[in-house]
Amino acid sequence: MPRPTPLHPRTHELCTSLLFKEWAGCHAVRRFDTYHDREYYALRHQATVMDATPLYKYEVRGPQAAELLARVTVRDFTRQAIGRVSYVCWCDEHGKVLDDGTVTRLAQDHLRLTSADPALRWLEINARGLDVEVEDTSRSIAALAVQGPRSRDVLRPLVGEEIDELAFFRAMPARFALGGREVEGLVTRTGYTGDLGYELWVGNDEALAIYDALLEQGRPHGLLPMGLDALDVSRVEAGFVLAGVDYTSARGALIERQKSTPFELGFDWMVQLERAPFIGQEALRAEKAAGPRRRLVGLEIDWEDFEAIHEEFGLAPHLAAETCREGVPLYEHGRQVGYATSRAWSPTLKAYLALGHVEASLAAPGTRLEIEVTCEYERRRAGATVRKTPFFDPERKRAR
Amino acid sequence: MSRHDYDAILVGGGHNGLVCAAYLAKAGKKVLVLERRHVLGGAAVSEEVTPGFTYSVCSYVVSLLRPWIIRDLQLPRFGLDLVPLESSFLPLPDGRSMCRWSDAELSREEVSAFSRRDAEALDEFSRAMSLIGRFVRPIIDSAAPDPTSWNPSELLSLLRLGRHFADAQVDQMELRLKLLTMSAVDFLDEWFEAEELKAPMSVSGIIGTFLGVRSPGTAYVLLHHYMGEIDGAFRSWGFQKGGTGGVSNAIANAARHFGAEIRTEAPVERILLRGGRAVGVVLENGDELRAKQVVSGCDPRRTFLGFVGAEHLPDDFRAGLERYRFRGSSGKVNLALDRLPEFSCRPGAAHLRGDIAIAPSIDYLERAYDEAKYGRFSRRPYINVVIPSLVDPSVAPPGKHVMSCFVQYAPYEIEGGPASWPEHREAFGDTVIDTLAEYVPNLRDIILHRQVLTPWDLEQEFGLAEGNIFHGELTLDQLAFQRPTAGWARYRTPIRDLWLAGSGAHPGGGLMGAPGALCAKAMLGEAVSGGPPMPAPGGAR
Numbered sequence: 001m002p003r004p005t006p007l008h009p010r011t012h013e014l015c016t017s018l019l020f021k022e023w024a025g026c027h028a029v030r031r032f033d034t035y036h037d038r039e040y041y042a043l044r045h046q047a048t049v050m051d052a053t054p055l056y057k058y059e060v061r062g063p064q065a066a067e068l069l070a071r072v073t074v075r076d077f078t079r080q081a082i083g084r085v086s087y088v089c090w091c092d093e094h095g096k097v098l099d100d101g102t103v104t105r106l107a108q109d110h111l112r113l114t115s116a117d118p119a120l121r122w123l124e125i126n127a128r129g130l131d132v133e134v135e136d137t138s139r140s141i142a143a144l145a146v147q148g149p150r151s152r153d154v155l156r157p158l159v160g161e162e163i164d165e166l167a168f169f170r171a172m173p174a175r176f177a178l179g180g181r182e183v184e185g186l187v188t189r190t191g192y193t194g195d196l197g198y199e200l201w202v203g204n205d206e207a208l209a210i211y212d213a214l215l216e217q218g219r220p221h222g223l224l225p226m227g228l229d230a231l232d233v234s235r236v237e238a239g240f241v242l243a244g245v246d247y248t249s250a251r252g253a254l255i256e257r258q259k260s261t262p263f264e265l266g267f268d269w270m271v272q273l274e275r276a277p278f279i280g281q282e283a284l285r286a287e288k289a290a291g292p293r294r295r296l297v298g299l300e301i302d303w304e305d306f307e308a309i310h311e312e313f314g315l316a317p318h319l320a321a322e323t324c325r326e327g328v329p330l331y332e333h334g335r336q337v338g339y340a341t342s343r344a345w346s347p348t349l350k351a352y353l354a355l356g357h358v359e360a361s362l363a364a365p366g367t368r369l370e371i372e373v374t375c376e377y378e379r380r381r382a383g384a385t386v387r388k389t390p391f392f393d394p395e396r397k398r399a400r
Numbered sequence: 401m402s403r404h405d406y407d408a409i410l411v412g413g414g415h416n417g418l419v420c421a422a423y424l425a426k427a428g429k430k431v432l433v434l435e436r437r438h439v440l441g442g443a444a445v446s447e448e449v450t451p452g453f454t455y456s457v458c459s460y461v462v463s464l465l466r467p468w469i470i471r472d473l474q475l476p477r478f479g480l481d482l483v484p485l486e487s488s489f490l491p492l493p494d495g496r497s498m499c500r501w502s503d504a505e506l507s508r509e510e511v512s513a514f515s516r517r518d519a520e521a522l523d524e525f526s527r528a529m530s531l532i533g534r535f536v537r538p539i540i541d542s543a544a545p546d547p548t549s550w551n552p553s554e555l556l557s558l559l560r561l562g563r564h565f566a567d568a569q570v571d572q573m574e575l576r577l578k579l580l581t582m583s584a585v586d587f588l589d590e591w592f593e594a595e596e597l598k599a600p601m602s603v604s605g606i607i608g609t610f611l612g613v614r615s616p617g618t619a620y621v622l623l624h625h626y627m628g629e630i631d632g633a634f635r636s637w638g639f640q641k642g643g644t645g646g647v648s649n650a651i652a653n654a655a656r657h658f659g660a661e662i663r664t665e666a667p668v669e670r671i672l673l674r675g676g677r678a679v680g681v682v683l684e685n686g687d688e689l690r691a692k693q694v695v696s697g698c699d700p701r702r703t704f705l706g707f708v709g710a711e712h713l714p715d716d717f718r719a720g721l722e723r724y725r726f727r728g729s730s731g732k733v734n735l736a737l738d739r740l741p742e743f744s745c746r747p748g749a750a751h752l753r754g755d756i757a758i759a760p761s762i763d764y765l766e767r768a769y770d771e772a773k774y775g776r777f778s779r780r781p782y783i784n785v786v787i788p789s790l791v792d793p794s795v796a797p798p799g800k801h802v803m804s805c806f807v808q809y810a811p812y813e814i815e816g817g818p819a820s821w822p823e824h825r826e827a828f829g830d831t832v833i834d835t836l837a838e839y840v841p842n843l844r845d846i847i848l849h850r851q852v853l854t855p856w857d858l859e860q861e862f863g864l865a866e867g868n869i870f871h872g873e874l875t876l877d878q879l880a881f882q883r884p885t886a887g888w889a890r891y892r893t894p895i896r897d898l899w900l901a902g903s904g905a906h907p908g909g910g911l912m913g914a915p916g917a918l919c920a921k922a923m924l925g926e927a928v929s930g931g932p933p934m935p936a937p938g939g940a941r
Contacts, residue, residue, distance in 0.1 A: 033503075034505070035502065037502070041791060045483055045641060045792055045794075150793060220799040221793055222790070222791070222793050316530070316534055348481065349476045350467070350475070350476050351471075351476070
């Protein structure tokens with residue numbers, strides 16, 4: 001049975017829909033209301049706060065803390081500056097992706113890793129011979145994602161003017177002002193929504209007080225609590241993959257073809273090959289030289305086709321408001337060339353978007369493919385065009 | 401051969417003119433848009449009338465903007481950003497209230513407090529209206545058929561339309577005929593019993609017309625307003641981020657992206673004619689600009705009697721124009737508020753995020769019309785209120801709000817004549833505040849600024865003849881092949897190389913863009929339609 005997060009007393013009270021799901025062993029709100037639209041629009045126009053506590057968190061400490069993460073992941077963390085956050089994936093020895101997450105450099109000898117799946121064992125196994133200690137803080141540190149164009153204004157009274165100086169993918173220690181007393185924590189300018197946004201990291205004991213303060217401070221800015229359904233639409237717009245949905249962890253894959261390499265997932269930019277040995281290095285070198293067989297791409301489905309397919313049955317086109325995570329085949333000239341994983345209607349872009357895997361030769365933006373569409377239990381194909389991701393990339397995300 | 405500066409000059413930078421320009425530019429034409437005011441958008445404008453507060457000065461919600469235009473012009477990329485309205489709130493003078501939500505179950509709950517039967521009928525009604533909406537959609541997404549033509553393709557399209565109309569189950573057929581002929585109230589009477597439900601629903605039938613909710617023919621206009629679609633969902637309305645002007649700006653950005661040139665504060669004095677054809681325009685500053693074709697996004701009266709001149713028009717066309725009714729019947733009051741208004745019948749803000757209707761009963765609405773018939777503005781008018789700052793904080797400072805009030809009736813032909821409106825303006829504004837204050841006792845204390853627009857102001861400032869927000873009433877006799885006049889509903893005009901792209905052309909008014917886009921397609925010699933094709937005769941499987 002899932003366990004409650006420290007914010008559960010409040011989220012449970014606010015979640016009138018009673019729609020929760022399990023996320024990493026915790027109760028997580030899908031949407032607070034009957035529909036998630038209000039949360040989605042608050043995210044893109046106002047601000048939202050989401051309980052991201054279920055993320056797995058690991059403190060890596062010691063003189064060789066950075067060496068450990070450099071050894072385990074595809075990036076060279078020995079060169080990461082203090083106060084930086086990096087998005088990263090890590091692989092098995094065959095160069096197949098296990099998971100993805102963020103690494104924050106808190107101090108020379110202290111880094112924090114977040115992950116979708118538990119990673120303690122993997123870190124410890126690979127820490128042999130290194131002067132490091134790994135602590136699992138998954139259940140002692142809470143995470144609050146404050147996202148949206150007004151998120152900075154919401155946070156300013158709580159953490160001070162320094163928030164204005166915090167650049168994209170940077171971290172800063174913060175003292176949260178809670179009615180006369182101060183609570184220590186960390187703020188990172190990160191998120192999973194593709195918008196301006198921050199994540200707050202605090203001890204479990206104080207998380208609820210901070211959540212309440214955010215709801216209060218956020219009111220004049222239209223801040224709403226947000227659940228996973230709205231997040232799932234925004235992350236497709238941002239072109240972010242979700243482990244377990246858009247790719248299968250090499251650890252969970254039953255057969256070889258279910259696994260992916262970083263190059264197949266579009267993580268080329270983060271792979272730093274020429275450095276001290278790291279897990280999967282040789283395989284990734286070979287993969288880079290040969291080029292990946294498949295590529296993760298963004299797709300825009302032709303609305304005219306989608307509409308025409310429904311028209312054939314006398315129906316208006318209809319899509320669920322939630323992201324659909326059921327895979328469907330992709331074709332080129334009738335031959336199957338891959339599959340789509342996440343599909344979502346973007347209310348902001350007014351477009352039907354998908355993430356999918358296709359043969360590498362068909363990954364160039366503009367490539368025309370077809371996607372399977374089912375209407376009235378009958379299968380049809382609609383056109384789809386390969387698009388660059390992120391689909392949605394507002395200036396405010398990176399701007400000062 | 402005369403020298404041409406442009407392939408086409410667009411007179412008027414309203415949303416339809418801009419849409420037309422964008423389509424022409426996209427097709428590679430050299431296009432110039434000339435706007436008289438300092439801002440683009442015509443009646444779809446946002447203006448910071450008082451510091452920190454952005455008003456959607458005239459048009460205040462978006463719904464009819466055609467999805468195929470949004471796609472063709474890639475408007476989200478250029479700034480289109482719509483937030484849906486979540487609810488329709490009806491405060492009542494006796495302290496009760498009703499809110500209809502996008503959540504059907506919640507709506508049923510609210511309505512059943514007034515009538516259990518009506519609560520049950522709600523779903524069926526929505527379903528019927530969305531079927532009707534689907535029937536009407538191909539009509540508004542393509543050029544009006546010409547029933548007088550013997551051209552085989554015309555006959556075919558008429559046949560298709562006829563089949564489209566007839567190819568339905570008997571109950572649908574009956575519904576369509578009723579919609580075309582009945583009054584909004586009579587039509588709703590067939591479905592519902594509660595006044596409190598019918599009154600706010602019926603007002604969609606009178607918006608922008610000088611008719612009452614009991615006037616025959618208003619049921620169709622009801623439908624026109626039910627057709628709004630956002631993301632394929634019929635009947636949904638939205639706010640544009642930063643105000644309605646953002647829609648116009650997005651279209652303008654698209655037009656510029658495709659190569660169009662746009663000038664503001666460039667008022668046109670007249671359309672230049674040579675040998676019976678339009679060859680360019682003369683600006684008020686005396687500049688003369690030549691173009692192969694001239695397109696007017698302005699209303700038919702301003703276009704033909706203003707820019708062209710009655711003496712250049714064929715008699716029957718001029719007579720048709722003179723018969724064409726504008727009869728502006730509405731005004732607008734925009735307020736900047738220090739904090740949220742508190743409705744005494746229901747505290748809180750959750751129900752204020754959509755639209756709010758002051759329409760407590762059908763008699764109230766009919767009485768409001770009675771006064772207007774005799775040249776007075778309604779002492780207790782129908783008011784449609786929205787507070788966009790609740791969902792789009794960019795239009796007001798934090799914690800403060802803008803409130804937009806659409807007010808009907810405010811007859812253009814006021815006692816003392818239209819030009820006497822400025823003398824009535826403040827009294828009209830006071831009436832609106834007085835009416836609202838009956839529901840919102842704290843309203844007077846929180847007003848920081850107020851802007852009052854009468855039909856006269858809409859005409860003088862925004863160029864809408866007689867202050868009609870739709871470039872002419874949306875009544876059946878002024879729609880389709882009769883808009884603006886019989887025989888000239890295909891964007892062409894009796895003046896060669898002069899085209900009409902505004903709301904005075906088919907399919908009419910509202911922030912729809914269809915007249916502009918269809919006009920451009922006609923000029924380019926393309927198929928004059930958008931969206932999915934009308935089902936072939938034989939219909940759906």
